[in-house]
Amino acid sequence: MNVSRKININVPKTVEKAVNGNEDFHFYVDELTSNDCMPTYVGRADEKYTFESMDDAFFEFLERKIHENGIYIRMIHATGESASEGAVFTLECGNMTKTFKTSSSEVLVFEFADFGIKVLNDDVTLGTTVDGGCHHTPFFAEFGSDRGNREFLSLDNPLNKFVMDLLLEMIVLDE
Template sequence: MEIVRKNNLNVRKTVEKAINNHPEFHFFVDELSADNRMPTYAGIADEKYTFDEMDDGFFDFINRKIQENGVYLRICYMAGQEVAGEAIFVLELAGNPLTFKTDELDKVQVVEMADYGIKITPDEIIFGATIDGGCAHTPYFAEFGSKNCNETFMSLENPLNRYIISLIGEFLDSI
């Protein structure tokens, strides 16, 4: 399973595809700091560029941030619950709802809400998720398979994560 791959992404097409079906589009692209924190998550970047439309200025900003520390593009949202010994996850990918169920409760972490996506750098695309930075800390990006946060949540043994990685991999638009 490929967690990091060469960046051959058509960023504009992929961002447009991810964002066009969502009313809250300013939560879909975040600039990253050198330590993978997301300073734009709370809307701080609103002063730097507008989220009102995906114009050339918006993509110029994204391209500059890719060259600096990268950007995080949220592609998949998930809501989960445990019912009768089964984990049920409702996923949304570009406005399309999907359901994933598993009885492997020892390999998944059922959380109320989470998002998954890709870190885009000039050379690489890295699959991962937003991790809560804790009280008074900004969220940060963690790649699948990392020991950040809860190991079960990020684990490649987690069947939900394997499914999400395959979904996101098929979703990306190449150059």
């Protein structure tokens, strides 16, 4: 399964599908810096938009950022908990909720995480937000990366395989 490839993504429709009227969806889009950090987390973005302002100016902002350092579109908000024989994860994507259960020891149980796509020009990369450490800005890391927790980003992780399939379903391509 490819983690990064060139595709002609329809960003406005993909963002709208990811949010899909869910005003409680967590942190749906962020601009990226050249090293994949997210300045909007600490309020340093040169422009800031909210769910209510997903208008032409918002999508013009995204288009500009796509051609600078890229954007990260959060498409899945996940919570996890340990179970007697493994773990159970609840994944919110747009207006639907999916449950993923596993008994695999390859899965790192986390309290919450998000998964999405980085869009830079016509490159789309599947990945997640990773905490940069205590008092550091979070950053984007692709699945299989050695940036951040290897167990969490592993391509052998069955949760990540499930998440990748969901992400691919959520992406809207230009025709």
